[in-house]
């Protein structure tokens with residue numbers, strides 16, 4: 001499990017996050033819903049070590065062999081070594097390299113090297129389409145296929161916790177559906193997934209729990225089922241009354 005406590009973050013004088021606390025256990029999908037600019041990407045960047053939190057934050061692992069490990073302010077590559085992998089918005093893959101090369105780059109962390117072959121087999125089991133396209137240059141692939149490469153590459157680092165920033169952005173409805181089904185399968189393998197999504201409907205359907213974020217603050221939380229029924233969530237994110 002990852003425990004995120006009292007995270008505040010600033011860009012100059014602009015406060016993007018205020019005292020955000022949340023947890024993600026292994027084997028659960030937790031979704032973060034919020035309007036544009038609410039701070040969702042910043043939150044994932046803080047957890048992944050790409051943005052430094054203000055003093056007072058504590059981000060730590062619990063219940064894995066990294067238990068008690070304080071990740072706050074660590075360099076991004078060390079956070080990956082501790083078992084937390086980020087798939088950033090825009091995917092962060094290498095367009096000029098092929099699928100195989102992108103996936104193998106994900107196995108660079110020491111924690112993943114010994115199991116590279118088994119992890120590759122697991123990723124190709126989840127994404128059979130990538131198996132057929134191992135030599136294809138990634139920039140020539142569709143958005144959905146590129147998202148599979150990005151998630152596959154993150155899984156190659158053998159994470160306990162996967163952070164996903166708007167993975168469904170720009171995907172066709174069919175690809176979205178497939179993506180969410182795959183996330184549910186990844187969960188059943190025991191990973192914890194923290195998912196930032198603009199597709200509230202699909203993401204709440206698969207989420208075990210969720211948090212609502214507004215102007216950098218957590219303003220609500222609940223199980224996926226409870227949030228789906230919440231009138232405020234329906235108004236703001238599910239298009240009710242629109």
Ligand code: ATP
Pocket residue numbers: 011014015016034035036037038039040041042043
């Ligand atoms: P979106 O859904 O539009 O991606 P978000 O919820 O992910 O939004 P963030 O990208 O985390 O929001 O941004 C939170 C706030 O911080 C916004 O007001 C944004 O303008 C500001 N911000 C983000 N990145 C920077 C930066 N590098 N420099 C200055 N301000 C930033």
